[in-house]
Amino acid sequence: MLPAELTPFLGRRKEAPEVRRLLESSRLLTLTGPGGIGKTRLALHTARKRHRAFPGGVWYVDLSTLTDPSLLPQTVSAAMGLPDMSTTSRTETPIDYLAGRQGLLVLDNCEHLVDGCAHLARTLLRASEGLRILATSRQPLGLEGEQIFQVPPLTVPLEPSAGEPAEVLARYESVSLFVSRAQAVFPEFHLDADKCPSVARLCRDLEGIPLAIELAAVRMRSLSVEQIVARLDDRFKLLTIGHRGHDTRQTSLTAMVEWSYDLLDPLDRTLWARLTVFAGSFDLAAAEAVCCDDDLPAEELLDRLHSLVEKSIVIRDDDSTGVRYCMLDTLRQFGRGRLGESGELETVRARHRDWCGALASQATTGWAESEQRHWSRRLKSERHNIRAAIEYCLTTPNEAISGLHLAADLWPFWLVHAVSEGRCQVERLLAALPGGAEADAARVRGLWLAGWLAFYQGDLEATRLHGQESRALAERLGDDRSRAYATYVLGLSAVCDHDYPRARSLLSTARDHHEVTGDLPGRWLATADLAGVLGALGEIDAGVELCDSVIEQCARRGARWNQSYLLWILADLRRLQGDLDEATRLLKEILDINRDFEDPTVIGACLESLSWLATRRKDAGSVAWLLGAAHATWGKAGISLLGYATWGAEHDNACDYARESLGETAFEEAYQRGARMTPTATIDRILAKPTKALPREPRVRANTEELTPRELEIAELITEGLTNKKIAQRLIIAQRTAEGHVERILRKLGCTSRAQVAAWWTSRTAS
Incomplete structure (x- = not known):
């Protein structure tokens, strides 16, 4: 007999049908996942929906x-309503009972009895061909033929979600x-516009974990949503209230996580705690560098990490750089508490900082070679770890120096990837530096980097001041590399001041300094901007020749x-020459x-430049959306780079032309269409090759009438660059449903790619 549902089963629109299938x-079939994720509710819901099949x-x-x-066989016998009739073979009674029956056995919470459950399941399945077993466990049973389904968290609002109405x-x-x-x-509670931001934040912070959300909801008896959100940083104290009569593990978030912790052996617990510094x-390599020592040898790491993955403590989370792992924040907070109790917290955080420092140093070296693509993606993947390492340096005495060297590398x-964040972090570290020669060696690097990043933000006064201070300090310290970068930053400042002769001198000097220090990426950057200055001085052919020679070198090195x-x-020099093509x-x-x-710096600059070229071609529609x-x-x-050279004037000229040609309303509509597109979608549209499937063809215009309102909505989201997964999240539909819509759109339009759909949509809305 299945226990009655005391509360409605909500959500799982995608998972419930998949589990039934x-x-x-x-x-x-074993449903796995961390505690509180909803394995039991999903299993019982499935059993209720499928009971007629058994x-x-x-x-x-x-x-x-x-x-x-x-006692497992006896417990199963009792659940079947059978007497415990055997004293020698406790599986005998259920085996006899199941013979010839087509039934479903739900084994809930197997994680602490995995071996026993596996043995029982194997015995029963072999003895009864009509039996199916649906198990829930924080780790698989490990049987041949076992189908594993990882239960995910509930869907949560995307960030930002401030503008989404309550019904959405x-x-x-x-x-x-x-x-x-x-x-x-609290029956008076209603989701209205005022409460939407706090409810969305709460659900995101609790990561869609049903137990955590239910425990938070109970707090509505005495707190507002805003008060609950404000206390979520101490969630293990907040979420400790529930209902009498429930399993104690399900009425306290602490107890739920402690249940998982208590099931682990000591080395698994140690690894769990140490991994929380990430x-x-x-x-895997990062985990070994940070977590391993005499107490946790490197040769043990792989097996221990595998154990944590099996037990749903750690989640495999691959990206473009390879196999990676992560942990729900609720489990991380618990493990961090255990790490603090062990007295190892600062030691492991320091090792994490050292690992980040070594990674940054490798990235700087690799940036001069064909590894730029690899390091760009790798550092983007490590963005959160970089933040954590810098935060450690800012909050730990005498660590700001190492933090600034890390940031400079x-x-x-x-x-x-992070101009604004980079400047903020560097300036925080500069402010935290102590005095002394060791600090000056870090300060000189932080100053030129802060000035450089300020330039990209359009803060030219900060660019100038930081550059001047860094160059003066570099000359006093004899730091040739920092002198080169500081001089380069001052050269950029001079370009923005339209002092092209001074910019030429500074950038030439910076280029020479980089040549002496052997810093190829710095030399290439100084050469590029020097070529741009030559163009501003009217020496366009010289600028082109300078660019060509170095472009070839970059291409050879990858x-x-x-x-x-x-x-x-x-490209800008060619524009000045009038060679628009x-x-x-x-x-x-x-x-x-x-x-x-x-x-985004380079992509945005290209889009700006293309708008200027479209202005020359009298293509006002393209100018506006670009x-x-x-x-x-x-x-x-x-x-903000419109202060560079004459770019601001070119931008204003393009805006004025498009507004005058299109009219204010049409201009604003086209402009907003461009603003809604992701960079990826914009690139796809620009690089898409014209095909017969584009909307100018009569056949496609006829087919567009067949698109349903939902398909038109999805076509617009494709144009914005959203993947099928993101479309599903935006529209609150299953990913498989989104995929079906996209396939039908492609078929109806006669398109073979999403880029063609984007081009069709943009042309349709512009016409």
């Missing part, structure tokens, strides 16, 4: 309070659960990011390169 094709019976066995595995927010499973449970204890995700990361930077300057070709080449780097896309790309990254 898997149960139809598998004799043993005329022989459906039996539920809760093993949470059972500690002796030898309520479609997220976590929000729906919270509202339902909150109204059960923020975001990590890979990471200059490629800041420039490509330094693609530097190559794209030089091509960007070269060549300038366009170069800008498209840069955009293609930046599919790998996703550098300007919108450029503004969005730079704006989201906190970048």
